[in-house]
Amino acid sequence: MKLLLTGAVFAGMFAPALADDKPTIEIMSSWTSGGEAAALDIIKTEFEKRGGVWKDSSIAGFGAADAAFQNRIVAGDPPGAKQGVIGLAAADFVGQGLFNPIDDVAAAGKWADALPKSIYDLISYDGKVYLAPTGAHGESWLFYSKEAFARAGIVEEPKTWDEFFAGLDKLKAAGIVPVAWGGQPWQQTKVFNMILLSQVGIDGFLKIYVDKDKSEASIEGIKKTLDIFGKLRGYVDDGAAGRNWNDATAMLITAKAGVQFMGDWAKGEFTVAGKEAGKDYGCMIVPESPGMVYIADSLWFPKTGDAGADKAQKLLAEVVMDPAIQVEFSLKKGSVPMRADVDKSKLDVCAQKGLELMTADNVVPDQAILLTPQQVGLLDDFVDEYWSGGSNDMASAAENFFAIFE
Template sequence: MKTMMKLFLAGVAFAGPIAAAHAEDKPTIEIMSSWTSGGEAAALNVIKTEFEKRGGIWKDSSIAGFGAADAAFQNRIVAGDAPGAKQGVIGLAAADFVSQGLFNPIDDVAAAGKWADVLPKSISALISYDGKVYLAPTGAHGESWVFYSKEAFDKASIAQEPKSWDEFFADLDKLKAAGLIPVAWGGQPWQQTKVFNMILLSQVGSDGFLKIYADKDKSEASVDGVKKTLEILGKLRGYVDAGAAGRNWNDATAMLITAKAGVQFMGDWAKGEFTVAGKEPGKDYGCMIAPESRGMVYIADSLWFPKTGNAQADKAQKLLAEVVMDPAIQVEFALKKGSIPMRSDVDKSKLDVCAQKGVELMSAGAIVPDQAIVLTPQQVGSLDDFVDEYWSGGSNDAAAAAENFFAIFE
């Protein structure tokens, strides 16, 4: 008996190192993201599940709030302890890390997968630097959406979507008269800037929007457009509740899901929260582009691949890039996240009515980039501060504020 026990223990001791060795051979990666809400987590799990099916080992380092996640990521970079992958937007922030030589290229994966043939040219250009691909796009989001509760609209006797800002404010008055919170407001600077941008696009159009953000145009037309935008933004203050300050976006979405509020200004990732709650677009909630807007502000998510000095992590990065751009994964991810697939060759028939509207605008080129794509992180922060000061300060002097707006580019 003792002899058999010794053999058994010896076998266990021998098997331990073998199991460990097999684990070390598997591509292992730590993912840092800010996708922690119900819909975001479900979408990230689509990638995680497929990555593990293909033999990878996934380590999650999610941090709520992309500002907090970005700060933690920068601290890890400075400390020389970068994660294997980071969820982040496509834009100048990523370009800054690439220029410092801190990211690994994945152009071999992109070439093998013929990404250039299936991605919009503008996206291909934004994920490439000096002829090499560094980012793996996960999906695009429209940011000009106004979501509304069908139940709340019915209670307030609102029969159709408002076409103008005058009609919109008239409907907000009806919601208030019905005892509802008219606007579920996410009271954080970045959310307020999203609202500012969707209003701005409705006032100056796509060309005017690009002149302001890309060309830093300070003409009379641009200043007047900003002034009109601020007037509309300021008017919205009278339709939010006392608890709006600091509110997370998904908590604001929950106010629509429970029909406590009428509308919410938010990117189409809000659909992920409706989906998790079992709500259907067109039946339980509606989606419309901001009044008088002829286009849509968009932002594109991607995965970044920092240099880690770890061969297994480098191997895992390439596997993860393949998974993210798999056509089936692009669709399933979009369904959970509420986004639009980046690939042009996927089956779009599964997308909901809201996503179909977004696809139409994308296909028609009726889109303009979010400020994070065309501005530096410092300028993005200055824009958030500007909008927050105007909103929270309670100023009604839109003309004076409009003149000060362009200081954010200095």
């Protein structure tokens, strides 16, 4: 009896030690839609296979998730990992000394060789790597329901904005909601940028957002963009205000609407619904655009003061950048893998189009990469106010746009 008791006590004392040895991480993300959650589960499953313990703190809506993360940082209780975009927001946290570098993981995985130089530069600060990229998203996509197009008698993808609006008129005449509109500021800003790229080109887009150029050409580009953007008001339904992007995608999946402006993460919702690209739905870059706007997702690794969490962060970084995981994640998320050495044969027709544009460098960065978080907020406010019935004086509106950078 004494031997059994001693063994039980020994086992009871040793079991927690074993549990504590497992790399444990709390991850905070805004990936809660069907496709996003399925993609995140790819990473979670592999992390657990490699001995990690996963604690999920997902919050719907990246605005809400970002706010919660900042509150945790201020409270001195950050999560072990945070899903966020590559850009100035991450750079600000790094500059404050709040993130852990993952140089050893990046060196062992030869990330510098596997990643596009532009991406590697964006995840590195002062010569150290801090972010683990999960995938890139094209944001200039126009998705459409093939069933809705057939019912409206639209047989070809529109090549110009005039052809596009003619198609919307056909959809309306057929009793179909022409545009599944996600009525939230961040979604509207993405549509604005898609149109802007089609009007000013790649060089013009970068002059506006990087150089803050206010030349006559840039001003005219903003005015033309606002004109096209404003015309879309007549093609959305009464329930558009405040609509989540995945709810708008569902309108295409059920053929209640014809088109949706959205990033390629929308493909994840089609995939979950059992719909196939090129068969059930189509994807095209918005009319007259020379390329696409892109954004790159990554995982951030805050300093927690816990050596065990640091170990888990490095394991998670390894998992995220595993070539096989990059592909499987992208298939679920609708993104394009960041590594150049992955097997691309599994990618769908939309991803292949996006990959061609990325490879040819016919891309421009999303405003979240180029602007400060404060400027991003001002841009969202500007676009939202214009969409909600702002001044039709294009010259005045263009002035208000450039005031964002002052």
